Amino acid sequence: MLATFRSWFDRLFAEEETVVLLLILVGSFLLMFVLGNVLVPLIASVVLAFMIQGLIARLVRMGASHWLALAVAYGVFLVVFFGVLTLLLPLVWQQSTNLFQEAPAMMRKLQQALLVLPERSELFTEAQIKEWMGVITTKMGSAGQYLLSFSIAQLPNVVGLLINIILIPILVFFFLKDKRTILNWLSGFLPDRRPLLTVIWNEMNVQVANYVRGKAIEIVIVGSVSYVSFVVMGLNYPALLGLLVGLSVVIPYIGAAVVTIPVLLVGYLQWGWGGEFLTLAIVYGVIQALDGNVLVPLLFSEAVNMHPVAIIVAVLVFGGLWGLWGVFFAIPLATLVKAILYAWPTRDRLPDVSTAETSHD
Template identity: 85%
Template sequence: MINIFRSWFDRLFAEEETVVLLLILAGCLLLMLFLGNVLVPIIASVVLAFMMQGMIHRLTTFGARRGLAIGITYGIFLAIFFGVLTLLLPLVWQQSVNLVQEAPAMMRKLQQSLLVLPERSELFTESQIREWMAVITSKMGSAGQYLLSFSIAQLPNLVGLLINIILIPILVFFFLKDKQVILSWLSGFLPDRRPILTVIWNEMNVQVANYVRGKAVEIVIVGSVSYVCFVVMGLNYAALLGLLVGLSVVIPYIGAAVVTIPVLLVGYLQWGWGGEFLTLAIVYGVIQALDGNVLVPLLFSEAVNMHPVAIIVAVLVFGGLWGLWGVFFAIPLATLVKAILYAWPTQSKLAPPEAATPEPSQD
């Protein structure tokens, strides 16, 4: 047993750099598990600064000095950041409050619509419908009490939220300005010879850059188009539903299907089975089709070659560990795991090729 374990250990840790890599992964995991809430502004700032590297690179390619490129990019970031805080979030909050206030009336209308089902189908009875509605009403009441208690419990964290709102723009500025200094400082803790880390870093830099920037653009485009379409159609809670549709692209294969329910439910409760509802269903279907077949191939030029089952498992695992952040970075984290597995050295990879056996002379 000891020989088997020693053979397995020698095979996995055949090079000194693998120990450093393992320590780095273990340290990052422990930091995220125990200090995840404390590191939220730092992580958010790093992600935002990383997303803006593409614009800085393009501006410098066009001849702009790096300081000017950073200033232009940072100015655009501030405009978007405070625009979302002052325009989008208050609108979404107001529509959320309106939805909670109007939920009882919507539930009564839904109950009246469901009570017609026993007359049209023998699969449902009136008692079943009433039992379902009682369960739904009870769950909604519990959810309302939970939201109220949650909001009251989170009041002390309001100061922390305000501090994060101030800290994030400041941290983003320094991450942009002193990028090379920070990277040089971090590399000082790594061994001078690090081929494995270099391979993993290069692959992850391309994959994460493509995914994070592309996903952010996809959220903005899908959410904005959905909001405009909902406003034109006169759909209630257009900003709230548009935001949900935009954020649904974060969760592959599942998000779009889940968000379809509230979109169509709000449309049905507002218009019933009519032309407006059919138009809403068609418009929403066209948006999802264009997103999956046109927008995603254009944005994600460096496709992540992973099986759908692996992507869903990554979403479930990392989402369970780190919530929304884990869901958003599920694919990059799964790509990191894949890159580490492929780059991890073993004795078979490190063994020198056997010398070719010379053929016997024909003389």
């Protein structure tokens, strides 16, 4: 038994670098698990700086100097960042408040519609409908109490939120300005010879860059198109629903299915069964179809082809560990796991040092 375990250990840790990689993974996991909430501003700043770096690189390729490209890209970031804080979020908050205030009337209308079901189908009885409505009413009351207690409990954190609003742009600036210095400092803690880490870094740099920037563009496009469509149709709460539709693309397969319920429910409670509701369903279906069949292949042409089951498992696992951040980075983290498994050296399969060092240079 001991000989078998030793043979397995020697096969997996044939290179000293694999021990370093294992320590990095375990340390990163423990750090995120213990201090994840504290590090939210830092993580958000790193993600935003990573996204802006693509714009800087493109401006440099067009002939702009590095400092000019940095100034232009950072200016665009500030406009978007504070535009969202001052324009989008207040509008969404106002519509969320209106929705919460109108929820009782909407529930009564939904109850009247459900009570008609027993007359149209033998699958439902009046007792079942009343039981369901009782459960929904209880949940709505509990949700209202939770929102009230949550808002009161979060009042002391307003100062912390304001600090983060100021801190994130500052961190983004220094991450962009001192990118090379920070990377050189971090590499000083790694072994001089690191072909495995180089292979994984090169692959993940491409994959994460493609995913994060593409996903941000997808959120903006899908959310904006949904918002404009809802406004044109006269749907209630267009900003709130447009934001939900845009954010739904973060969770592959599951997000679109979940957000469909509130979109169609609001449309039904506003118009009932009719031409407007049918138009909403068709428009929403077209948006989802264009997103899945046109926009996603266009934005994620370099993404690793992963099985849907693997993606859903990654969303469940990493989302359960780190919440929204885990959901957003589920695919890159799954790609990281896949890259490590394929690049992990053994005595029978060691990485090509010359190729890795050439790619790193």
